[in-house]
Amino acid sequence: MTLDFLPPHVQIRLGDYARLLRLDRPIGTLLLLWPTYWALWLAADGMPSAANVFIFTLGVFLMRAAGCAINDFADRKIDGHVKRTKDRPLASGRVKPFEAVALFLGLALLAFVLVVVFTNTLTLYLSFGGLVLAFIYPFMKRHTHLPQLFLGAAFSWAIPMAWAAEAGEVTKLAWLLFTANLLWTVAYDTVYAIVDRDDDIKIGVKSTAILFGDADRAIVATLQSLVILVLIMVGHQAGLGAAYYVGVVVMACLFVFQQHLIRHRQREACFKAFLNNNWAGLAVFLGLLVDAFV
Template sequence: MLQNAMPDHLQTRLADYGRLLRLDRPIGSLLLLWPTYWALWLAADGAPGIGNLVIFTLGVFLMRAAGCAINDFADRKVDRHVKRTKDRPLTSGRIAAWEAIALFLGLALVSFLMVVLFTNPLTLYLSFGGVILAFIYPFMKRYTHLPQLFLGAAFSWAIPMAWAAEANDLTQLTWLLFTANVLWTVAYDTFYAMVDRDDDLKIGIKSTAILLGDADLAVIGFLQALVVVILIMVGNQADLGVAYYLGVLAMACLFIYQQYLARFREREACFKAFLNNNWAGFAVFTGLVIDLLIP
């Protein structure tokens, strides 16, 4: 009702802001959320504080939106040459570049203030690294064929932050989870890069999909296998039980399904393989929660 009462131009403006921040496409937030929850639940031995749960849930959505704003700012001139992105609000001129920068800074500031006001000094120190990674990632595709690695670091930085907020410490388990998530992110974002590979080649944008060429699926499979192995190591070190390992097994089965989907390297199929990773992360989280609930 409130939306219908707004003038048409304001409705259009808000819709464009929503598209810029990907409010209509929550997949990125979910892929960031599940590993953050892994860390919170493990660090708290199955009982994370309500405050930390709220802070990091909000932080995930705010920082993912901020990352989308700065990503579109960085790509505003090249997106017009990519079929999937040519109609984005910033690329088409419906939103100005300064507005994207302002949104990035505003959302990052809100996230930073939540950390300052409601967590501990260790989490605060780590938060600076998170903001830096979120800012530099979008520009890496111009300088290296490994922008997916930078995205992996950015998407994984919530793991040590969440762990520090809950336990006020970092352990070997923290960095095992971090490593697993970096590798997982590189794998699924390579599927995503395969969707745009033809366009990226024409305009000179770099990615792991271009770097790997015909070896893309093999390397993705290798990375996925490493993720499973490291998560098994996490379960062993944390003395987790059957439910957790069933969650990891479900992730492994979904990885095999993703390889099947992308076997012909078709755009839509590769995108479906990318989207399927939401369920892989959810499977591990579900297994972890159930396991930690069992006495």
């Protein structure tokens, strides 16, 4: 859809907001979406309600955009010193800090309304945890070398919420799936952090990539292996069939490919490995989808 009918200065403004919310870079939304779909399909034994699929798809989009806004607000004084982020709208001054906060609050409120109006009480209670995690994660890199762990919790919180919305409870299986996704998120965000490691060291920002040092690849490989192990446990406990395990095997193969990409720790290759996780998440979801119909 073209916006040529709008005045040029309005088009520029909307473009800056879109870049602030990463509407031009959907990878974060997809990495949130696949585990949410895993939870919906597993909680519903392969047949989630269309309403919940719509609600959580829209909710993921809204909360990822909100998370980007508050992340850039938190990083507004350091993004300008990082090669990859120096041209972001907030770091470059094209968007004001209060605008980023307003966007975060507005988008989070819209997501909250979705939960209040269309889901149940348990999902509502869980949503407060998700909001807290989304808000505090961006500030963790100043206080701990484990901000990726907080991101993992934030990116995994949709799992118990989706499970509660679909099944009315959060079972042990849901928390096992939560664990798998948390491990996966720490692994791929550590790879992502390798891209910025040199800049982060200079400006004093903490990350698992810095904490792990030369052991980064080995630890990421260990985390990825644990993801596969926990997903196999999920399949066993849920009584899933061969199609699901094929999806898990494809994810494992993609993890091997990612290890190949990051072997020299080059920025572009590490970023490519990070992006490749979209296909890993999709593979598991397709396995669940096919398993539901065979």
